[in-house]
Amino acid sequence: MWFLRQNTVVPVLRFSGPIGMATPLRPGLSIGTAASAIEKAFELSKCPAVAIVINSPGGSAVQSSLIFKRIRQLADEKKKTVYVFCEDAAASGGYYLAVAGDEIFADASSIVGSIGVISAGFGFEKAIEKLGIERRVYTAGEMKDTLDPFLPERAQDVARIKALQQDVHDAFIGVVKQRRAGKLKAEDGELFTGAFWSGQKAVDLGLIDGIADVRSKMRELYGEKVRLKPVPLDRGGLLSRLRRSPAATGYGELTGGRFAFADDIISAIEARGLWARFGL
Structure with a gap:
C-alpha cells in the first residue's frame, strides 16, 4: 500500500502543560496557541494519520473543548486517523484532549482519567x-x-x-x-468520580486502548523508516510577553510590568498545584 512506502511522514502535535493557564515562561494551552499548529499537522503529510502527545494535568474546560472540537473537525474533514499518546499525565482536561484520538495509548505508569x-x-x-x-x-x-x-x-x-x-x-x-x-468497561459510578488511574489500569477500564509510545507505535503501523515530524505550537514565552506588555511600550506599570509578573507568579503557583494533585 502507498502509505507503507519508505519515508512516510507522520505529523506530531505535543500538548504539554496546564490548559488555559499561563506560567511565566510558557503560556498555557488554548485554542489560540494550538489552532495554527493543528491545522498545519492535518495539511503537512499525505499519511492518513496525525499523532498527538499529551502531558497535561488539565485546566480550562472551555479551552479543552475548543481544542478537542478543532481536532475532530479536521480529522473528519481530512479523513485522517488520530493517535494519542499520554506521557506523565492525561488527566481532567488532559484526558478531554486525549479522547479526540481514535486510539489512545499511554505508558503503564502514566496517570489517566480524573473525569x-x-x-x-x-x-x-x-x-x-x-x-x-x-x-x-x-x-x-x-x-x-x-x-x-x-x-x-x-x-x-x-x-x-x-x-x-x-x-x-x-x-x-x-x-x-x-x-x-x-470500549468503556466499568460503570459510571467508577469512571466519572474524578478518580485517576495508572495507564495499565486505564486499559482495563477501557479509557485507553493500550500501552505504547509514539515512536514504537508509528513504526509498528508505518514501518521502520517512518519519520515523525513535530509541529510546534505558537506558545510565545517570556520574552515575547515582555515585548507585548504595556510597560514595555511605555503605557505604565498599572497594566503591565510588575503587576503582569505578579499575575504570572500566581498562575505558576496554580499550575504547580494542578501537577501536584497527581504527585507530579
Whole structure:
C-alpha cells in the first residue's frame, strides 16, 4: 500500500502543560496557541494519520473543548486517523484532549482519567476580622459577590457553583461516552468520580486502548523508516510577553510590568498545584 512506502511522514502535535493557564515562561494551552499548529499537522503529510502527545494535568474546560472540537473537525474533514499518546499525565482536561484520538495509548505508569470538575479557594473573612479590617463591597446585582473570599460562605453560592460544575461534568461525561462508545468497561459510578488511574489500569477500564509510545507505535503501523515530524505550537514565552506588555511600550506599570509578573507568579503557583494533585 502507498502509505507503507519508505519515508512516510507522520505529523506530531505535543500538548504539554496546564490548559488555559499561563506560567511565566510558557503560556498555557488554548485554542489560540494550538489552532495554527493543528491545522498545519492535518495539511503537512499525505499519511492518513496525525499523532498527538499529551502531558497535561488539565485546566480550562472551555479551552479543552475548543481544542478537542478543532481536532475532530479536521480529522473528519481530512479523513485522517488520530493517535494519542499520554506521557506523565492525561488527566481532567488532559484526558478531554486525549479522547479526540481514535486510539489512545499511554505508558503503564502514566496517570489517566480524573473525569470531574473542581473549584477551590480560601475564606479570609475571619482573618481580616482579626486584623481589624473592614470589608466594603458594592454591587449592582445581588449575586455579583458570589464566592467572594473575604465574605462568609453562603449556602446559595455553594449550590450555584455546584450546579454549574454539574453542567460542565455532564458535558465532559457525554464526550467521553461518545468517543469511547463500546470500549468503556466499568460503570459510571467508577469512571466519572474524578478518580485517576495508572495507564495499565486505564486499559482495563477501557479509557485507553493500550500501552505504547509514539515512536514504537508509528513504526509498528508505518514501518521502520517512518519519520515523525513535530509541529510546534505558537506558545510565545517570556520574552515575547515582555515585548507585548504595556510597560514595555511605555503605557505604565498599572497594566503591565510588575503587576503582569505578579499575575504570572500566581498562575505558576496554580499550575504547580494542578501537577501536584497527581504527585507530579
